[in-house]
Amino acid sequence: MASLPLGNDNDLDDTQFYNRVEEISFICDNLELTKKGSTPTILLTGIRGVGKTALMKKLKKDFQNDYLVVYMDLSAMDKFKKNELTRFSFMKLFYESIIKALRHSNIITIDTQILKYFKTRNFKLDKLKSVDKIPIPILKSEEDYAKFTTFVMDLPQQIYDDCKDHIDGVLIFMDEFQMLKQLDEDVNGFLWYIRSVIQSQKHIGYIFSGSMSVKDELIADIAGQKGAFGGRILNYELKTFPFNTTENYLKEKANYLKFTDDGIERFYKCTNGIPYYVNSFARLLPPNEELNEKKIISEFKKALPYLLIHLTNEWYKLNNQEQRIITALVEKPLKRIEIANKLGVTSGAIGASLKSLQNKTLIELDKDGYMIYDSIFKAWLKKEYEEKGNYPY
Ligand SMILES: Nc1ncnc2c1ncn2[C@@H]1O[C@H](COP(=O)(O)OP(=O)(O)OP(=O)(O)O)[C@@H](O)[C@H]1O
Ligand SMILES: [Mg+2]
Structure with a gap:
């Protein structure tokens, strides 16, 4: 049924490779x-x-x-x-x-x-x-x-x-x-x-x-x-797929997915039009069933751990300070000194961790401060915290 490529398959044939x-x-x-x-x-x-x-x-x-x-x-x-x-x-x-x-x-x-x-x-x-x-x-x-x-x-x-x-x-x-x-x-x-x-x-x-x-x-x-x-x-x-491209892509390659209008809009919000997430999430959705906004939200929650395997693997390999820096950024971007304050250490003490997290493209630095790079990863951390009362250290 699922004719969409796997999220980790990047050697696509001409029937799989879309647009661009x-x-x-x-x-x-x-x-x-x-x-x-x-x-x-x-x-x-x-x-x-x-x-x-x-x-x-x-x-x-x-x-x-x-x-x-x-x-x-x-x-x-x-x-x-x-x-x-x-x-x-x-x-x-x-x-x-x-x-x-x-x-x-x-x-x-x-x-x-x-x-x-x-x-x-x-x-x-x-x-x-x-x-x-x-x-x-x-x-x-x-x-x-x-x-x-x-x-x-x-x-x-x-x-x-x-x-x-x-x-x-x-x-x-x-x-x-x-x-x-x-x-x-x-x-x-x-x-x-x-x-x-x-x-x-x-x-x-x-x-x-x-x-x-x-x-x-x-x-x-x-x-x-x-x-x-x-x-x-x-x-x-290279930019993410715009909304229309994503919609047409799924219509063409996965017409067994029956989105309502608000369903496809929510799907786009969840995946941000990133082809990796578009394919991975779409492959997990039930065929020939109405996919409205509510359904997409609940399916997305279920799908998160699968969508994020590549990042959660990295997450569990981080040291304690690196993990705590990331969780400090879940709510909003912070300046270096603000992160240090949250962790109760000096600003100098987190330099190496910040560099290492940036090198792994887990966080990035902007004029507003440091922020979590992948918004879906951020959503996962938030959800874990809401459900379990703590982050998955
Ligand atoms: N043009 C496309 N049509 C259909 N699916 C695509 C297309 N481009 C990418 N994908 C899907 O997105 C997935 C991720 O693509 P790819 O590995 O090329 O991303 P990347 O930008 O190289 O990511 P990374 O930065 O992690 O290396 C692919 O495995 C495939 O499933
Ligand atoms: Mg690549």
């Missing part, structure tokens, strides 16, 4: 400049669950007949982490993602050339091992690392130059870009390094994307006036 016509056309126009020799660079932002990953995977499919498209999910950097998360974890993941894209490309095959690339870069081949048949150099000295970094960063250009008769360009989509904040090194310095490489490239296009609050410092570091890419990156925010 204008967004796609705008981004495509920019990415296509790659063909003419430019290096379009796009920062795709938007709140959690709005559909950034789904959109990039769709673009990947649309482009991969003419371009080599590399999709890289930075949350996988961790698997290359040794003691610290450094730019080399990033480089190894980037390298692996490029090789994977080559493997899956049906327009070019350059497997053997990879070895040639290593040779021209002076990597000794006895220092190569392979994982999944992907040759990986064994890095020992500082010098090896430095060489590998330039090698990987230059690889897209190398590939384009070698294959330009077959491809229009190389497109690189870096998802979960906010993971860079977890690097145990100067992130800004790293961004400037990436920028300096990209600047000299031709026929390569980039999208950086991730769940970042619009007020996120990382966005300023990337795209702000003094940011590494300031002035030469296109900052594009």
